[in-house]
Amino acid sequence: xxxxxARYGLTSPTEPTVHDLPPIRFANELIAVKVEVRRTEDGIxxxxxxxxxxxxxxxxxxxxxxxxATENDLWESVRDLRDHHLxxxxxxxxx
Numbered sequence: 001x002x003x004x005x006a007r008y009g010l011t012s013p014t015e016p017t018v019h020d021l022p023p024i025r026f027a028n029e030l031i032a033v034k035v036e037v038r039r040t041e042d043g044i045x046x047x048x049x050x051x052x053x054x055x056x057x058x059x060x061x062x063x064x065x066x067x068x069a070t071e072n073d074l075w076e077s078v079r080d081l082r083d084h085h086l087x088x089x090x091x092x093x094x095x
Contacts (some may be wrong), residue, residue: 013039013071014075018050021078024086030054033086035078045074051090060093 014092016038032052039045047066052059068074 014041021086024083024090026053026087026090031090033043036061037066037072037074044069045071047074047078049086049089051093060090062089062093067086081085 001017012075016036018036019035021033021035023032025031032054034050034052035047036050037045038045043067048064051061061087066074066077068077082083
């Protein structure tokens with residue numbers, strides 16, 4: 001799964017940054033997928049997945065389901081996600 005872990009021009013990694021991921025198709029609609037990444041006070045990198053459907057103004061978000069000891073570890077877990085995982089996460093947020 002492509003993702004750009006580069007953090008240009010940020011002064012603090014504790015500030016969340018949002019990165020675009022490829023959209024998923026759900027119920028004949030393309031759903032925008034983003035990942036929000038930040039480093040917490042304990043030094044662990046955490047992230048959550050954000051979903052935006054064109055038919056809705058609301059953003060659906062998971063909890064901090066991604067984590068890693070380093071930013072690269074976190075991005076490895078993002079790369080391991082597949083479309084069917086993202087569709088299942090999105091479906092679970094709709095229910």
